[in-house]
Structures are given as structure tokens and as C-alpha cells.
Amino acid sequence: MTEAIFRLAQLVKQYGTRTILNLDALDILEGETLALVGPSGAGKSTLLRLLNFLETPTSGTIIYRGATVAHSSVPIKLRREITTVFQRPVLINSNVRDNIAYGLALRGVSCARIVDEMLERVGLTELSRATARKLSGGEMQRVALARALAIAPRVLLLDEPTANLDPYNIGLIEDIVRAQNRERGTTVVLVTHNIFQARRLAHRVGLLLNGRLVELSATAAFFDNPQDPRTASFVRGEMIY
Amino acid sequence: MGELAQGLVQAVQLILSGDPALTQIVLLSLQVTGIALFIAMLFGIPIGAALGLSRIRAQGIIVILLYTGMGLPPVVVGLFVYLMLSRAGPFGGLGWLFTTSAMVVAQVIISFPLVAGLTMVAVQSVDPQLRVQARSLGATRVQEMWTVLKEARIGVVAATVAAFGAIISEVGAVMLVGGNIEGKTRVLTTAIVLNTRTGEFELALALGIILLGIAFLINGAMMRLQRVADD
Numbered sequence: 001m002t003e004a005i006f007r008l009a010q011l012v013k014q015y016g017t018r019t020i021l022n023l024d025a026l027d028i029l030e031g032e033t034l035a036l037v038g039p040s041g042a043g044k045s046t047l048l049r050l051l052n053f054l055e056t057p058t059s060g061t062i063i064y065r066g067a068t069v070a071h072s073s074v075p076i077k078l079r080r081e082i083t084t085v086f087q088r089p090v091l092i093n094s095n096v097r098d099n100i101a102y103g104l105a106l107r108g109v110s111c112a113r114i115v116d117e118m119l120e121r122v123g124l125t126e127l128s129r130a131t132a133r134k135l136s137g138g139e140m141q142r143v144a145l146a147r148a149l150a151i152a153p154r155v156l157l158l159d160e161p162t163a164n165l166d167p168y169n170i171g172l173i174e175d176i177v178r179a180q181n182r183e184r185g186t187t188v189v190l191v192t193h194n195i196f197q198a199r200r201l202a203h204r205v206g207l208l209l210n211g212r213l214v215e216l217s218a219t220a221a222f223f224d225n226p227q228d229p230r231t232a233s234f235v236r237g238e239m240i241y
Numbered sequence: 242m243g244e245l246a247q248g249l250v251q252a253v254q255l256i257l258s259g260d261p262a263l264t265q266i267v268l269l270s271l272q273v274t275g276i277a278l279f280i281a282m283l284f285g286i287p288i289g290a291a292l293g294l295s296r297i298r299a300q301g302i303i304v305i306l307l308y309t310g311m312g313l314p315p316v317v318v319g320l321f322v323y324l325m326l327s328r329a330g331p332f333g334g335l336g337w338l339f340t341t342s343a344m345v346v347a348q349v350i351i352s353f354p355l356v357a358g359l360t361m362v363a364v365q366s367v368d369p370q371l372r373v374q375a376r377s378l379g380a381t382r383v384q385e386m387w388t389v390l391k392e393a394r395i396g397v398v399a400a401t402v403a404a405f406g407a408i409i410s411e412v413g414a415v416m417l418v419g420g421n422i423e424g425k426t427r428v429l430t431t432a433i434v435l436n437t438r439t440g441e442f443e444l445a446l447a448l449g450i451i452l453l454g455i456a457f458l459i460n461g462a463m464m465r466l467q468r469v470a471d472d
Contacts, residue, residue, distance in 0.1 A: 052377050080379035090374040093392055103378040151379065 004063075005030040005155060005187050006051060011060035013046050013211075020046045021211040023060070033181045033188040035202035035219075037195055039240060043211040044191040048157045051189060052084045080107065083153045087160035089144035091132040096124055099132045099143050103151040118146035121176060138169030145173060149180060156180065158190045162197065174201060195235060199223055207231050209240065248446025252454075255447050262424075267451065270428040273341055274409045277348030281356045281404055286397060289360025290390050307361070310354025315347075319414030322347045326418065339420035344428070347414035352404035359403055363396020364389060398467040402460055409456055429455075 006028040013021040021043035028034055028051075036044045049055040050062065056071040063069070064078065083103070091099050100115050119125045122142040127135065132143055141161060148156060158177065162170040178201060180186045192198055198205050199219055206216035207230065215222065215231040226232040233240050255263050292303065324330050326338040326346070337343045367389050375388045390397070412430035419426035421435060429452045436445035 054373060054376055076379070076381060079376075082377075083379070084374075084377045086370070086374065086377075088370070090368055090370045092371070092388065106375075106378060106380050106384050147378065 003030045004028060005065060007061075007063035009061045009063070011050065011062065012058045013043070013050060013055065014058040019211055021050070021057075023047070023211075023213055026206070026213060026216070028187065028189060029204075030187055031181070031185045032203045033177075033190060033201050035190045035192060035198035035205045036208055037192060037198050037205060037234065038208035038214075040193075041210075042208040044208050045159050046211075047208070048084060048159050048189065048191055051155070052082050052157055053079055054084075080151070081154040082157065083148045083151060083155075084157040084159060085141070085144050085148050085161050087163050089137075089140040091140060091143060093133060094131075095129050096132050096135070096143055097128045100146045100150050103147055107151065114150050118150045121149070122146040123172060138165045138172075141165060141169065141173065142176075145176060149176070152184075153186060155187045155189065158188065158192075160191055160193065163193065170197070177201060195223075195237075207234055244442050244446060247443045249450060251443045252447035252450040256451065263448075263451075265424065266427055266429055266432050266448075267455070269341065269426075270409065270430075270452075271455070273344045273348060273415070273428060274405065277345045277352055277408055278401065278405055280345070280349045281352035282401060285353050285356030285400070285404075286360050289357040289400070290364050290386070290393075292357070293361040293364025293393070294386055294389060304358075304361070307354050307358040310350075311358050313351060313354065314413070315351055315411045316413030316417065318347050318350045319417030322350065322414065322418045338418060339422060339426060341419070341426060343418035344415045344426060347418050348408040348411065351411060351414060352408050355404040355407055356400050359400030360393070360397050363393040363400065366396065367392045395467055398463055402463045402467075405459060405463070406456065409459075410452070 004027040006026070008023055008026040008028075011021065011023040011026075012019065036047065038044055046055070050057055053069065053071070053074040061068055062071075069078070092102060096119070097115055100118050101110070104111055104114060115128075116125070119128050122145060124139065124142055124146070127139065132140065135143065145161065156177070161177075162173050165173070174197065177188060177190070181188050181201075188201075190198065190201060202219050204216060205219050205222040207214040207222075207228070209230060215226060215228045217227070222231065223235050226235055230240050292300065292307075297303075322343060323338065325332050326335065326343050327333055328338075335342075337346070371392060372385050372389060375385045380388060410430065412434055415426075415428060416431050416434065419428070419431065421427050421431040427435075429448055433445045433448045433452070436442070436448065
């Protein structure tokens with residue numbers, strides 16, 4: 001967990017004249033779970049979209065595994081190492097099994113064993129033939145997570161994956177994410193409003209505020225000994241802007 | 242009511258008798274409509290999908306033209322095709338006027354905007370986040386578009402059903418450009434018009450009932466297809 005898998009420098013994202021993200025520097029270490037916390041509109045989801053190469057930065061550089069990425073033409077091989085589980089799971093109109101196999105099918109891989117393994121990991125083996133869109137919110141999110149894990153990503157980006165879910169599903173998803181990181185070495189970047197979740201899952205936590213990285217430190221230090229007064233306020237549950 | 246009952250009885254008798262003239266009319270109706278629908282789908286589905294998936298400069302005007310085309314009066318289409326294919330027209334040299342080719346052309350013009358327009362709407366109604374999710378899972382542009390089109394499949398079947406309904410029941414255009422020539426360009430709708438004009442209401446009704454029966458069967462099959470697509 002020492003090599004930086006992502007190195008971001010002077011990264012700016014603007015929509016029109018509005019600056020959403022303005023990062024001086026951020027290294028994301030290979031194999032770590034990094035949690036990004038902060039209020040709505042802080043730029044957290046924008047950062048994930050940039051990391052997944054779903055959007056192009058206005059300026060700045062993204063270095064991935066030692067190579068600067070040219071945003072005009074991100075190689076498909078590179079893109080396929082990274083995936084995102086979004087807050088609202090968007091599933092294809094098919095059964096659970098087909099949804100989990102979707103990413104594999106894009107790669108021309110048809111592997112029932114991987115799908116079976118994923119179904120078991122997310123506890124949905126019994127529902128493998130059920131229509132995915134008729135599942136509960138928690139089950140749908142578990143399908144989305146299984147679909148992401150089936151492609152064995154090097155980097156897993158999680159955008160509020162447990163927002164609006166019940167404690168049972170939150171616990172299940174957290175256990176799967178933790179295991180994925182510890183046992184398979186997948187780098188995880190988690191965006192969450194839930195500071196307790198950040199504390200439970202992350203090796204390091206960063207606070208984003210108005211597009212800027214206010215503080216980034218090891219989880220224990222972030223919560224127990226914050227250096228910035230805004231971080232201290234945030235971890236105390238106070239409103240910060 | 243008596244005529245309706247008689248028409249129903251005659252329809253059953255006609256079908257059971259296997260009347261060769263009727264068989265020829267039914268087969269020609271299905272042939273003309275089938276070919277026209279196939280051509281409209283061949284061009285309409287990809288064009289509708291492309292319009293639904295992308296933003297081009299002339300999009301607004303193209304969409305207005307498509308929507309206008311969806312409400313085109315068939316008789317106006319017939320007149321237009323007639324003028325184009327008549328001897329003095331720009332395509333007169335083809336010699337298609339009063340042939341099934343002219344009827345197919347007219348029906349393609351009627352059905353294409355329906356297929357393309359409704360496919361476009363079906364594609365646009367797919368959750369835009371699905372494309373983002375597909376890309377995030379490693380889809381190429383083509384795979385991304387194919388995913389969206391597959392999600393819109395129920396709407397695409399509905400577009401096909403609407404287009405089929407519009408052209409199987411259409412009479413004005415095929416009458417004008419086909420000429421309702423017995424054994425050559427006479428289809429169910431034009432035969433109904435002819436029999437009504439000559440006072441053979443039972444036969445006209447019988448043909449109408451057969452037409453409805455065909456439409457019912459084909460729409461039923463398409464609905465079944467739609468249900469399969471939904472499962």
C-alpha cells in the first residue's frame with residue numbers, strides 16, 4: 001500500500017464558469033480504501049467520475065499507474081480496470097444473473113462460475129432468475145456491487161453506495177467491500193455522507209469542501225486529531241459550508 | 242345487423258372454401274405490407290436510435306419532420322408517389338406505377354416516420370444513467386448504444402406494431418398508386434372499397450372481417466414478442 005495508483009495534480013473541473021473541483025494534489029495508494037467525505041456539492045462525485053474517466057477535467061493531470069492519461073482517448077483496456085457503483089443502481093431489464101454477467105459480456109467473457117461466485121458473495125443465489133428491477137433497493141444495490149466485482153476491477157469507486165439502505169444491507173455491503181479490499185487488494189475510493197461508514201471502512205479519509213481538499217489523513221488521526229478546524233467541526237457533526 | 246351477421250358467415254365460408262382469388266388478395270396484402278414494414282424497420286430503427294442517442298445540429302428540424310410524417314394523410318402520400326412515378330414524373334422511367342413496387346414505396350413513406358419517430362422516443366425514454374453505468378463497466382461506444390437499444394426494445398416493438406397497423410389498413414395511397422387491378426395490385430383494403438361501391442356489402446364485410454382477423458393475429462404475435470422482450 002505504498003505505490004500511488006492515481007496521482008492527481010492541479011486537477012480542475014468546471015461546469016460553465018462554476019468550479020466544482022479544484023485539487024492541488026492527491027495521491028490514491030494502491031490497495032487502500034480511501035473515503036472522501038464532505039457536504040453535498042463538495043465535488044466528491046465529480047472526482048469519482050474523473051477517476052473513472054467518465055468526464056474530462058477542465059485542466060490538470062491524472063496519472064494512473066505511472067502514466068499520464070490523455071483524456072481525449074482513454075484506452076479501453078485502462079478504462080476496464082476501474083468501475084463505479086453509483087448511489088442509485090441502474091440495472092438492465094433482465095434477471096439478476098444477466099445483470100451480474102453484464103460487465104463480463106462486454107469483455108466477451110461468459111463465465112457462469114464467476115457469476116455463481118458473485119451471487120453467493122452478495123447473498124442472492126436464490127434470486128438469480130428473478131427480474132432485477134423488481135428487487136428491493138438493498139438487493140438491487142447488491143446486484144450492482146456484484147456486477148462491479150465480477151469484472152475484478154483494480155479500482156472500485158463507490159458513490160454513496162449505501163445511502164437510503166437499511167442497516168442489514170449496509171452491513172452486508174460494507175462486509176463485501178472490506179473483504180474485496182483486504183483479500184483481493186482492490187483499491188477502493190468511497191464517497192459517503194456517513195462519517196461512521198468512512199471510519200469503519202477506510203484506511204485514510206479526506207474532507208472535500210467547495211471542491212477543495214481540506215484535510216487528508218489516516219482514519220484514526222482524521223477523527224481523533226483533526227488538524228483543520230473545519231474537519232473538527234465536520235467530525236463533530238456540525239454544519240460546515 | 243343482418244348484413245353484419247351475413248358478412249361474418251360469408252367470411253367464414255370464404256376462408257373455408259380456400260377461394261383462390263381471396264387467397265391471392267390476402268397474400269398480396271401481406272406481401273406488400275411485409276416488404277414495406279421490413280424496409281421501414283431496416284432504416285427507421287437505426288435512424289430513430291441514432292436520433293435518440295445523439296445530439297446533432299439539425300436535430301430539431303429532423304424531429305419536426307418526423308412528427309409531421311407520422312401524421313401524413315395516406316392519400317397525400319399516394320398523390321406524391323403517383324406524381325413521382327407517373328410518366329411525366331422524375332421516376333417515370335422505372336415503370337412502377339400501378340405495380341406492387343409503387344404500393345410498397347407509398348407504404349414505406351407512411352410507415353418510416355412512425356418506426357423512426359417512435360423508436361427515437363423509446364430510446365430517449367431509457368434512463369440516461371444507464372449509458373454512464375455501461376461506460377463505467379467498460380462498454381465501448383457501440384456496446385453502450387446497443388445496451389440502450391436493447392433496453393428500448395419494448396418501445397421498438399410498439400413502433401413496429403403502430404407502423405404495421407397504419408399500413409395494413411391503409412387504402413388511399415395503395416388505391417392511387419396501385420390502381421386496384423384484379424390479380425395484380427388488388428389488396429384487402431382496395432377490394433373492400435370496390436365491393437362497397439358495387440353494392441356487394443356482404444363480400445366487403447367478409448373481406449373487412451378477414452382484414453381485422455389478420456391484424457388481430459399479427460398484433461397478437463407482436464404483443465407476445467413484446468412480452469418475451471419484457472421478461
